Amino acid sequence: MGNCCSDDAGGRAAVGGTTASHSNPAEGPNDAVDFFLKSRGYGLYTQIELSLSASNLRDRDALSKSDPMVVVYAKGRDGKLDELGRTEVVLNSLNPVWITKHTITYHFEIVQSLLFRVYDVDTQFHNTSVKMLKLDEQQFLGEASCALSEIVTKPTRSLTLSLVHREDSSKPSWPRNLGELTIRAEECFSSKSTVEIILRSLDLEYKDLFSKCDPFLVISKVVESGGPIPVCKTEVKKNDLNPTWKPIFLNFQQVGSKDNPLTIECFNFNSNGKHDLIGKVQKSLADLENLWISKQGENFFLPTAVGHNYHKVLKSQLFVDKFSESVQYTFLDYVAGGCELNFMVAIDFTASNGNPRLPDSLHYIDPSGRPNAYQRAILEVGEVLQFYDSDKRFPSWGFGARPIDGPVSHCFNLNGSSYQCEVEGIHGIMMAYTSALHNVSFAGPTLFGPVINTAAAIASHSLSCSQQKYFVLLIITDGVITDLQETKDALVKASDLPLSILIVGVGGADFKEMEVLDADKGERLESSSGRVASRDIVQFVPFRDVQSGEMSIVQSLLAELPTQFLTYMRSRGIQPKS
């Protein structure tokens, strides 16, 4: 076989297939690209296909109806437009349904603004390719814009927008009815079905009676051009002529389809890399399922000399001990089913931030409108998450300060109310923040425990409702916490709940001690009573300015959220609502 593995242990490990259940949420069409992007901090992404249609378009042609076409743009943060594609021209219709689909990569952690411009293509250009058309020579019919997340969070995954005349036009906009544009989003077809198979062999024949047989299987898919392509291999069983291998997980997409022929070869492992073929079997997944149902074995065969069609049939047999299909839902499936992501924010008002009236304070509100670090962190996270919350009411707290007429509180409502903690929209958070700055006296110390316990109480209380909800708590702090053990206790208790915690450190403090809270960088969190966190719900990152073009550090935090969400849902077998 010739595949030499550099280390014996590596060579003996099972490779390929899909990892079991929770840890493989990415269903990108290209696993290598997927891994490349993931290793550089880009999160989960899926391909979305947009289909467009319109109704009640204006009639521009005198003699016949308009011939509309749509140009799709991506709108950058600075307003710059980047053309993504154009549909075909539909002749003579005011209610066109375009066939051309536009594929966009959905990134959870970015607000992806899209702009759609509808044009009426003049008759003289009807034979020109759409790409060559000069837009200023066409009749402009109207435009509409939205964020990609607005479309995918709708239960029907389609959004209807009214067309307007140049959104940023200096002319007063005429209140004319320019028609509507409907955009439908669909996740590009990638099979969600995964199958778990347990394979066993009986009576493996091995010619050499004096040396041991360490068998393993390689499953390859047969393609028309060229030889078979290996899809996965099992682990190596030591000295076993009747081995049962560990379960293999295969995604239908990896093997093509359930009926695609697969080659299953059994090799004897050799540390020098030259593994001897013991026998092979050719079956599709559907055949393997039949083998499992009938509980019969399939005989291995050995291809004889080249040129002969005759195969030597061996007495060794392959059995299928388990064949179980399951569907792996994606993050967008849950969102489309009505699951909401609820954003909550807690802001550090300890004295170490500095006097907010002085420009060197982390809480200084710049009169020119330039946001401070706290405001930037709230905007970056809130702007992405707001689309996933239907009522846009966000619980907001401050900690480490004395509200008017009160003792130091480590969890006070940012809106100043004493009985409810929610504010309306990101705008509401900003207003409550600026007014809190004037109404509290900064104090200390920095404690996270009370805020985390309050957020956890809200999350656990929501479990009694029928609606699926997942909570994201953003804690923005300038200093290192003083209640490390209490924070760990609170986090351990919260690890069992539908909650993820993002901690952003602002200012120049040394946050090394905080990294222990993020299990990616350390061990599992342990409470003072011996309970251990059952999953990693915390991510911590120091807030730094980034160069333009680079992904913001907060975005890389957000990119991990769908994975944490899916781990929670899949480990409990919670399915999206249809």
Place this chain on the structure above:
Amino acid sequence: MEKTSLVSLEINVISAQDLRLHHRSIKKNAFVVVRTDSQNSCSTSVDTRGGSCPSWNEKLSLPLPNSAKFITVEVQCKTHSRIRTVGTANIPVSDFIGDYTPSFYQHFLSYRLREPDGERNGIVNLSIRAVVPQQYNLRPSPMPPLFGAGLLEAAEKRSGGIAIGIPVAYGRV
């Protein structure tokens, strides 16, 4: 004496990690015994392959006596001569009943195992669900949907909580 138990527990013993006997990782044959009181206990099958990170994924069903304050989870290892206890964890009932979660909620919990002399051992992972008969449905403590922090602090002062004693032997924690 409380003989009746209204609540029964569905415990899925998932896995364990970093198990050690006499400071060395165990090779195989670990299993778990779960005890709700002196009379009710249940054990998983023996994991012959997992080594120091065995996995069982076995569901056990046990009645929970009304007076029980904690349940015991013991990881044991079958050596060729006898059965040895690797470590024990005591799980307070308040960790899965009576907090703000609904009674049917499946709790995924993990605990640090301690040897009889108090030394730390590995970690055991399991999930627990309380099965409560319809008429006694344990609703989570009523709480207004929007509340300030003050109410929460008052709520926390209500319950006494469970104290878990960890013997400190020879100054080791």
